[in-house]
Amino acid sequence: MESQVLVIGHKNPDTDSICSCIVMAKLAEHYGVNAKPARLGNINKETEYVFKHLNIEEPELIEKVDEGQKLILVDHNEKAQSVEGRDKAKIMAVIDHHRIADFETTEPLYYLAKPYGCTSTILFEEYKKAGLEIDKVYGTLMLSAIISDTLLMKSPTCTENDVKAIHELEKITGLKADEYGLEMLKAGTDLSTYSSQEVINLDAKEFEKNGKKIIISQVNTADIDDVFSRREELEFAIEKEISDKKVDLFIFVITDIINTNSKIIALGNEKALVEKAFNNKLDEFDSMMLNGVVSRKKQIAPPLLDVID
Amino acid sequence: MESQVLVIGHKNPDTDSICSCIVMAKLAEHYGVNAKPARLGNINKETEYVFKHLNIEEPELIEKVDEGQKLILVDHNEKAQSVEGRDKAKIMAVIDHHRIADFETTEPLYYLAKPYGCTSTILFEEYKKAGLEIDKVYGTLMLSAIISDTLLMKSPTCTENDVKAIHELEKITGLKADEYGLEMLKAGTDLSTYSSQEVINLDAKEFEKNGKKIIISQVNTADIDDVFSRREELEFAIEKEISDKKVDLFIFVITDIINTNSKIIALGNEKALVEKAFNNKLDEFDSMMLNGVVSRKKQIAPPLLDVID
Numbered sequence: 001m002e003s004q005v006l007v008i009g010h011k012n013p014d015t016d017s018i019c020s021c022i023v024m025a026k027l028a029e030h031y032g033v034n035a036k037p038a039r040l041g042n043i044n045k046e047t048e049y050v051f052k053h054l055n056i057e058e059p060e061l062i063e064k065v066d067e068g069q070k071l072i073l074v075d076h077n078e079k080a081q082s083v084e085g086r087d088k089a090k091i092m093a094v095i096d097h098h099r100i101a102d103f104e105t106t107e108p109l110y111y112l113a114k115p116y117g118c119t120s121t122i123l124f125e126e127y128k129k130a131g132l133e134i135d136k137v138y139g140t141l142m143l144s145a146i147i148s149d150t151l152l153m154k155s156p157t158c159t160e161n162d163v164k165a166i167h168e169l170e171k172i173t174g175l176k177a178d179e180y181g182l183e184m185l186k187a188g189t190d191l192s193t194y195s196s197q198e199v200i201n202l203d204a205k206e207f208e209k210n211g212k213k214i215i216i217s218q219v220n221t222a223d224i225d226d227v228f229s230r231r232e233e234l235e236f237a238i239e240k241e242i243s244d245k246k247v248d249l250f251i252f253v254i255t256d257i258i259n260t261n262s263k264i265i266a267l268g269n270e271k272a273l274v275e276k277a278f279n280n281k282l283d284e285f286d287s288m289m290l291n292g293v294v295s296r297k298k299q300i301a302p303p304l305l306d307v308i309d
Numbered sequence: 310m311e312s313q314v315l316v317i318g319h320k321n322p323d324t325d326s327i328c329s330c331i332v333m334a335k336l337a338e339h340y341g342v343n344a345k346p347a348r349l350g351n352i353n354k355e356t357e358y359v360f361k362h363l364n365i366e367e368p369e370l371i372e373k374v375d376e377g378q379k380l381i382l383v384d385h386n387e388k389a390q391s392v393e394g395r396d397k398a399k400i401m402a403v404i405d406h407h408r409i410a411d412f413e414t415t416e417p418l419y420y421l422a423k424p425y426g427c428t429s430t431i432l433f434e435e436y437k438k439a440g441l442e443i444d445k446v447y448g449t450l451m452l453s454a455i456i457s458d459t460l461l462m463k464s465p466t467c468t469e470n471d472v473k474a475i476h477e478l479e480k481i482t483g484l485k486a487d488e489y490g491l492e493m494l495k496a497g498t499d500l501s502t503y504s505s506q507e508v509i510n511l512d513a514k515e516f517e518k519n520g521k522k523i524i525i526s527q528v529n530t531a532d533i534d535d536v537f538s539r540r541e542e543l544e545f546a547i548e549k550e551i552s553d554k555k556v557d558l559f560i561f562v563i564t565d566i567i568n569t570n571s572k573i574i575a576l577g578n579e580k581a582l583v584e585k586a587f588n589n590k591l592d593e594f595d596s597m598m599l600n601g602v603v604s605r606k607k608q609i610a611p612p613l614l615d616v617i618d
Contacts, residue, residue, distance in 0.1 A: 097417055099414045099418070104411070108407055109424055111422035115418055
């Protein structure tokens with residue numbers, strides 16, 4: 001038997017990273033690859049809702065990989081977002097919907113990226129091309145991932161392909177995206193049991209450009225003020241993170257999933273970049289309202305990365 | 310009408326880069342994109358044979374692209390191998406069969422890579438998936454590219470998918486790969502009209518790793534000794550290139566397409582890397598015989614890049 005290939009999403013996994021690694025592992029098995037899904041961190045409450053709904057187990061947690069370990073990456077490619085030990089591992093394939101950066105191999109590989117709202121939408125199309133049946137469980141995994149990444153189709157990252165996949169998956173699963181999806185998203189907004197340090201790390205992604213280290217962390221909420229009321233303790237946790245990880249800029253994004261707006265808090269030596277990127281001033285709480293902004297990938301990271309030069 | 314997207318292969322274009330950009334442009338048009346093929350340099354004699362056979366015109370030559378120009382890249386991704394001005398252009402899609410390195414975008418894109426022998430094999434499969442008819446002209450372009458990149462299926466880069474595509478394309482075009490392909494490959498081995506400087510640049514690819522600049526240049530021949538008889542003038546041209554372009558290592562690969570061996574000449578401050586990579590000594594002419602080695606991508610670049618650390 002060929003050596004086992006691990007299928008992994010990004011650090012601080014979100015619903016897409018967790019669901020897509022399971023969905024991808026099955027597709028790889030279909031093509032004769034001995035594949036196993038794994039996760040790089042705890043699942044969040046939104047993803048927990050999905051697994052409780054399906055009554056299935058979450059993928060195994062791994063912290064690092066050994067030299068020569070074969071990997072399939074889903075939902076990410078940048079090194080800073082990936083597993084420890086990746087430099088000495090062998091990346092066989094990548095399925096992703098993000099920009100490509102800080103990614104290098106010495107040999108050719110499979111790489112499939114599409115500018116869709118969600119990795120699972122790409123996988124949904126690959127299942128169809130492969131003639132691989134999508135059952136209720138895998139359909140729900142895909143549907144959950146797409147609803148999560150597109151904020152129930154409200155995010156500007158949502159494409160026609162995502163909408164089409166959602167509607168087809170509603171038929172397969174018998175679920176209504178509006179009802180099931182809103183419950184799932186709401187489950188993810190419950191931050192009450194998390195410490196501030198946990199809150200700022202729930203969905204944090206690291207970016208590197210021109211030697212600058214940027215972390216953009218995002219939480220969903222139905223009430224921005226409710227999260228912002230924890231501002232002081234959150235700032236304290238962010239300042240500690242900045243100092244511990246030598247971060248140049250930390251942006252904490254509080255996204256209102258009902259009204260599709262975001263409030264950000266920006267800290268670090270390079271916080272002026274935020275003012276330049278969004279052409280606006282940070283207020284006395286180092287915060288700024290971004291109307292209509294909900295997507296880190298499409299609305300926050302690109303203007304920021306563009307002003308670093 | 311949407312702004313025109315240029316479809317380009319790599320610098321010092323080979324038959325795959327030229328044929329695939331034409332083939333890709335038609336596929337893009339099929340998906341509603343206003344696409345135009347272009348080339349980054351003169352076509353070589355092998356490619357010339359293909360265009361004479363088909364009696365069609367070669368793509369337009371471009372030297373650089375303007376800011377904001379939309380691009381589709383075929384057969385390459387590394388910056389050093391791509392068009393001038395790419396940093397400020399917008400890469401919409403990449404179709405490639407090489408390792409990924411020195412490639413970065415700020416936004417998501419289409420990226421399709423497979424570890425096949427040839428870009429045109431990937432495109433052949435995409436035409437079939439899209440239900441797009443392959444006529445004799447486009448079939449010949451694809452067939453020529455695959456024969457070129459796989460050295461008539463003799464290269465270790467050749468996969469089952471390449472072989473399958475060749476056989477299907479033989480039916481479509483009515484050509485016999487063995488006959489047509491050997492004539493085409495032989496046409497490419499005629500170096501008699503080229504100056505030494507032209508010979509070493511016909512199919513030269515630049516690689517960067519850890520700040521080291523490496524050029525690997527390859528020519529095909531039916532007689533290694535014949536090319537090697539020009540050693541002195543070739544070395545002179547290589548030394549000039551090393552000095553002009555601040556190259557750390559220049560490897561000139563003379564590949565015998567009949568017996569599938571290669572002789573290399575290695576020059577530059579880092580020529581010891583070659584001895585380390587191939588575990589053998591360079592002789593008094595700075596040359597080394599590599600038995601069974603014909604593929605830069607699979608047999609020369611990876612061991613070299615691996616010893617740079």
